[in-house]
Amino acid sequence: MSGSHDAEGDNAGQLIAMYERMALIRDAETTLLRLFEQAEMPGFIHSYIGEEAIAVGVCQALRGSDIVTSTHRGHGHIIAKGGDLRHFFAELYGKAEGTCKGKGGSMHVADLAIGIYGANGIVGGGVPIAAGAALAAQLRGSDQVAVAFMGDGATDIGPFHETLNLAAVWGLPVVFVVENNGFADFIRVSEHQKIAHIAERAGAYGMPGETVDGNDVEQVREAAARAVARARQGEGPTLLECVTYRWRGHYEGDPQPYRTQAEVDAWKQRDPLLLTERRLRERGLADDGSLGAIWERVRLEVAEAVEFARTTPEPDPVSALTDVYTDLAVEDWP
Amino acid sequence: MSGSHDAEGDNAGQLIAMYERMALIRDAETTLLRLFEQAEMPGFIHSYIGEEAIAVGVCQALRGSDIVTSTHRGHGHIIAKGGDLRHFFAELYGKAEGTCKGKGGSMHVADLAIGIYGANGIVGGGVPIAAGAALAAQLRGSDQVAVAFMGDGATDIGPFHETLNLAAVWGLPVVFVVENNGFADFIRVSEHQKIAHIAERAGAYGMPGETVDGNDVEQVREAAARAVARARQGEGPTLLECVTYRWRGHYEGDPQPYRTQAEVDAWKQRDPLLLTERRLRERGLADDGSLGAIWERVRLEVAEAVEFARTTPEPDPVSALTDVYTDLAVEDWP
Amino acid sequence: MRLSYSKAITRALEEAMAADAAVFCLGEDVGYGGAYGATQSLRDRFGAARVRDTPISESAIVGFSVGAAMSGMRPVAEIMHMDFIAIGMDQVVNQAAKMRYMFGGKARVPLTIRCGVGGYLNAAAQHSQSLEAWFTHVPGLKVATAATPRDIRAVLRDAIADDNPVIVLEPLSLYEVADDVPETHEVRALGAADIKRRGEDVTIVTWGRTVPECLAAAERLADERIDCEVIDLLSLVPWDEPAVLGSVWRTNNLVVVHQAPRRGGFGAEIAARVTERAFRELDNPVARVCGLDTPVPFAPKLESYVLPGADRIAQAVRRLS
Amino acid sequence: MRLSYSKAITRALEEAMAADAAVFCLGEDVGYGGAYGATQSLRDRFGAARVRDTPISESAIVGFSVGAAMSGMRPVAEIMHMDFIAIGMDQVVNQAAKMRYMFGGKARVPLTIRCGVGGYLNAAAQHSQSLEAWFTHVPGLKVATAATPRDIRAVLRDAIADDNPVIVLEPLSLYEVADDVPETHEVRALGAADIKRRGEDVTIVTWGRTVPECLAAAERLADERIDCEVIDLLSLVPWDEPAVLGSVWRTNNLVVVHQAPRRGGFGAEIAARVTERAFRELDNPVARVCGLDTPVPFAPKLESYVLPGADRIAQAVRRLS
């Protein structure tokens, strides 16, 4: 009785925490889009808006010592796994205090100390790397679990196949999380593969597969928790497909000739934050006051992070020469 | 009635023809192993002995204008598709009259004129190439079909996955024939993938898959004919798994610590030639006399081919410089 | 006609597709106009069969192209950023490049692989590589590039008409540059360099993204009365050795400039080769101005430190004279 | 102790695995002793967890290794023939090589990739490539090789102890060569060349499979009173520039020899670099003796025409003196 009551309380706490984390991602993303439009940030930006429930639901099922690999659309994963927002923004600004000293930028934000093996500019690039982290855990007998985030498009690339097959053969503690957001660049999932659910691919590897509503953070968390538990108990990998929708263009600036505004608007009705907010209110876990407080905290944190990023110094150009090797120096201009 | 009688007669004729073709492969392979042991041939040899029913059954379902891509274990495919035996042997000997002027050898025997896009030394290398040939057929509106032969091991490699997915999306006229011979190099199929039947992988691409006894040439031919018909009618690709067993080591010289002689002997009871011979006799389609005549023809053809290969001249060393480009000359030694 | 670099690509593809039904395009987003717009309107004009969107599958993109090319088609495959060709590497180097040779001259692989080349875009290490050196080292491949709308139109037409696999590098940071492009193009063999500027004191050999940097450096140096000849190779395999040697015999000095890192870059080949042929004629050792030997960093300040620009080129030339 | 090249590899792996529990091996057939026997007995001694057979999946082999290396392990991956690394190319060049840099120095990728190098085996175009030039051009990778049992034992130990990704080339046609190998090896940094023969007239720089060819050529030339110094680089990134320059300052002549095709080979880098540093000291342009610019053909007569041997090397040296 009290156990189930505790579990309920725990669930309530988790849902509020997840909501706040999603809000943090949403606000960080919205803010940086504005800054990017104002040409404050160099490079390319791939927005995670609309997909927040996946990163947050999955990371909620993880421990701090667990590992994630991320994608080109990686901001949400980094924030959900607990990446420091100030150094995250500083990285997007290309500053010396960025998580990667300004060498990585949006597509390579990373924080190895907390298990974030980095955003990755190569589609599917992080998938075998997560499996390799899981292999290390298995070899050392630690109970760490690794998660590889990837898009629907990544499930067509060769290294995805090699990785899932071998991870299954070796029974590695890894969860493959597919963020099926309807598109790979400009083409729809139905244009790049002929199956109803990407999770069906699990069958080709003798691994369990599951499809969940990627906009429902509780569904995601529960499915992830099951997969993570299996992995932690030595029962091997899982393919977890989370169905969602990409609100923004593939990259900021994408003219999006391939879809209608009506389609986007329809999906906005299923905003993962809105769904969660409604649920919190229905369960009496939040009201205008508490939600307002959450958003205030979130906005403050983001604003402070941006302020830090803006004002922290540019990297010294010569710092471009370091970090190539652990030991060798690279020759400078003569 | 007479239709079905014709079909029966046709079947009988086909079975005899297939037997003779299998015998030709068997005798060519047995002969060249002997020659290889006597160090008459350079390079590496991967023997097709025991797997003859697959190449012959599949090629029986093809037209002359159809395309095949082959593997490192390619001799059987080349002979089954109608490759000229004299130039085939000359190639293994590295002679100027070889199908590839001595530049390719065992792992690259090819004859584009009759649709053999070559043996391939890269596992899975021919798989996308066959699909590309099928794409060309589709684009030109020809009714050619392409077949990619591959081993069980090749179904783990990335390009296999990319190819099957895209071939399915584009509905290409291609048949993917997996020769599941129990091993990829030294490891068993159960050590390199966790599924019961490789044909199950078809499901990951929304493509039909089928597993047949790869030692039963009629089963192979019938399944291949169905797949080829589908492809020719624009109904897209098929994954056809043919289960067989590799009699010889992975390569000639392989010490084979990974299996017992008893296991090999058991499979030899299921020799595809023996099975076919028994069937021919049971159906009254052959007797000692006619079978003897077949073997005599086959031995003569192989012996003549070997004689040709042995006596035809070595290539001129300088010929190494040609055929790199269609137009550019390559610089010689100074 | 005045065209941007990217429209000049479109024009070349249109011309080639109109002239020969065997030509078709494939790649990621190609049907929707291409990630960087180089194939816009092609699907409308030629249909979805000949302008094909693919999944994210670089092995399949290249491999299907190889098979189609061996079957008499002339595929033009787009690799969005050249960095991604690493996924399809086997099909490029072990298949496309070697088929003809392995099969004793009986195969033809008339395949064009268009590669977007990053760099100078703050796109960081995995979207900024100019990897020509890998492919120039692989016998059986041709390698070409261009830095102006006029040239890319010509190079692409010539590459598509070529009966061999050709890797074409297209610097993405030049896609918006506009220039005059002739109405028509007469196809010719790849291999001729274009002398972009005549000069007597120092020869600068370059290709791709660094062509405008070299021209800018030459302008500055002209003010200092150093007269540079700037040779745009356009084709790396084969490369126009006579043009370069002819120039070096006059100037007795050579600087090779490229975007890719210096160590093992194609500049080393040119330096080694020219030195072999013109050792006594050279007043100085061949100088190389290239990307530094680091991955390409993200931050603008870092990237512009690492990649070669007009300043560094001018400095290197000054050191010779 | 007297060991074959292949047993010297086994010995190095055994030593490294015994010394450090973080070291493990993976690759195709590695558990069963390796396709060419270099990992024989390792599984018996260290167990199947640390000596792992993989499916035919070069991307996974390298990619899993990258992830494990970032997690504090020291994987030693075997690529059976270097040609096959093309399948796993992305993980080598875009991941392993760049992780540390992209992540601002916070990642370490202590990964060794052992690559069997064909050639001189009549194994034709897809099993005979020595592809060091691709990797020397990629910042973030180290590249090493060895031609003798003693050297491969040392190079492998040093590579495995290195905190960076190291590509090690192992010429398969030397696997049976036997030699004395010291009982113990003191790990040191990669980068030192080994002067395999002292001489005063001409410097020959080489690595890998052509080391014995150069030594044979030097023997012949000694009879003709041409005294060659033969430097085996052992490590290409970094390479021992001081040793080479020191030698060239004495001999004033340099020949670079390698198995890979000349165009764009790493020999070009050495030629270019030495010429930059010792232009006035060179009596002749640096000569290169390399594979011809063709795929490697199958037939023995053709292959031995294409790949460099003692004869060609000796001829090139004679031309200088």
Ligand SMILES: Cc1ncc(C[n+]2csc(CCOP(=O)(O)OP(=O)(O)O)c2C)c(N)n1
């Ligand atoms: C190997 C490779 N090919 C192509 C690209 C270019 N690219 C970047 S993101 C992307 C689409 C990815 O689609 P998906 O995996 O569904 O992720 P999403 O963008 O939808 O999150 C492509 C094609 C790349 N980065 N890497």
Ligand SMILES: Cc1ncc(C[n+]2csc(CCOP(=O)(O)OP(=O)(O)O)c2C)c(N)n1
């Ligand atoms: C990409 C690649 N990796 C590894 C090899 C080495 N190799 C040659 S054949 C082979 C095993 C192939 O197994 P399978 O596909 O089952 O074919 P089989 O030999 O059984 O016919 C391997 C690993 C190769 N040729 N290409």
Ligand SMILES: [Mg+2]
């Ligand atoms: Mg997507």
Ligand SMILES: [Mg+2]
């Ligand atoms: Mg097999």
